[in-house]
Amino acid sequence: MVLKELVSVVxxxxxxxxxxxxxxxxxxxxxxxxxxxxxxxxxxFLLITGLANVQSVRTAEMSDLKYLLFARGKKVTDDMIELAQENDMVIITTPYSLFKTSGLLYSAGIQPVY
Amino acid sequence: MVLEYKVEGGDFTQAGNVSSSVKKVLKQLGINPVVIKRVVVALYEAEVNIVAHAYRGVVTATLDDEGIRIVLDDEGPGIASIEQAMVKGYSTASKEVREMGFGAGMGLPNIKDNADEFTITSKVGVGTRLDIYIHYV
Known part of the structure; x- marks a missing residue:
């Protein structure tokens, strides 16, 4: 799924x-x-999480993943955005819960890692 | 090449800085990305452990032609039972550490899974030493 479409789904x-x-x-x-x-x-891969802090972005950096989706309308701080930009990552937020976000994306064709 | 870094215990804003620096060096050296991920995941887990449990620590990364050795020496409370600490799910982490997304008792087993060689020694009331070796191929 193209990222633009994914953003629209959630x-x-x-x-x-x-x-x-x-x-x-x-x-x-x-x-x-x-x-x-x-x-x-x-x-x-895309990491969907409700844990909004710098360590979420650090974890993404160490895991070689560049797409982060913060659920439950969590506040993303300037520090997090700065670190994401340094690592050429995409940060998306959605007001939906982790369960709803995952369900919508699964229905739309995104595959589970396992 | 030998790289040395200091880590301060309790400072979660800085946790990951060492791993990030080492990752940049390995990328510049053109190391296989799969190997880089194994190194930095193991290192990051170990670095977070120092921040979460120790007062301070020193990380020494030694790169040779065949691989990278990372030694993490911390001053801290130490580990009473390494056997217990290596069991998945066992943790003594604080609420603050858990709020950061860690402290689920998975760090040490994950370090072992990513390493080609891994030893851990500890003395209660003194500190803990992790020795991690990962081959480039």
Whole structure:
């Protein structure tokens, strides 16, 4: 699914990384536990999380993933955006819950990591 | 090449800075991205452990022709039972650490999974040393 379409599905807003809006995403993983994210060997997937802090972005950096979707309308701080920009990442926010966000994206064809 | 970094315990705003720096160096050296991810995931988990549990620590990364050795030495409370600490799900992390998305007792097992060689030694009341080696191929 093209990122632009994904943003529309979750009624989202792109906070940084707009230049990647026409890239395609195939896989996603939803978790508030960064240790779980760090066990994944694949790269370049979408992380859906409700944990909005700098360590979420750091975890994305270490996991080689560049698409972050913050659910539940969580506040994304300037520090987080700055770190995401340094690493050429995309940050999207959605007002929907983690469950609703995941369900909508799964129905729209995004595949689970496992 | 030897790189040395200091890590301050309790300062979550800085957690990940060392891992980020090492990642940049490995990318510049043209190391395989799959290997880089294994190195930085193991290092990041270990770095977060120092921030979460210790007072301070020193990270030494030594790169040779075949791989990278990372030694993390911290001054802190130490680990009473390494056997218990290596069990997935066991954690003594604080509420603050858990709020950061860690402290689920998965860090040490994940470091071991990513490393080709991994040893951990600790002395209660003194500190903990992690020795991680990962081959480039």
């Amino acid at each position: 009624n989202g807003k792109v906070l940084c990384g707009e230049s990647h809006i026409n890239e395609s995403i195939e896989y996603a993983f939803a978790s508030d536990l960064m240790s779980d994210v760090l066990t994944l060997r694949i790269t370049n």
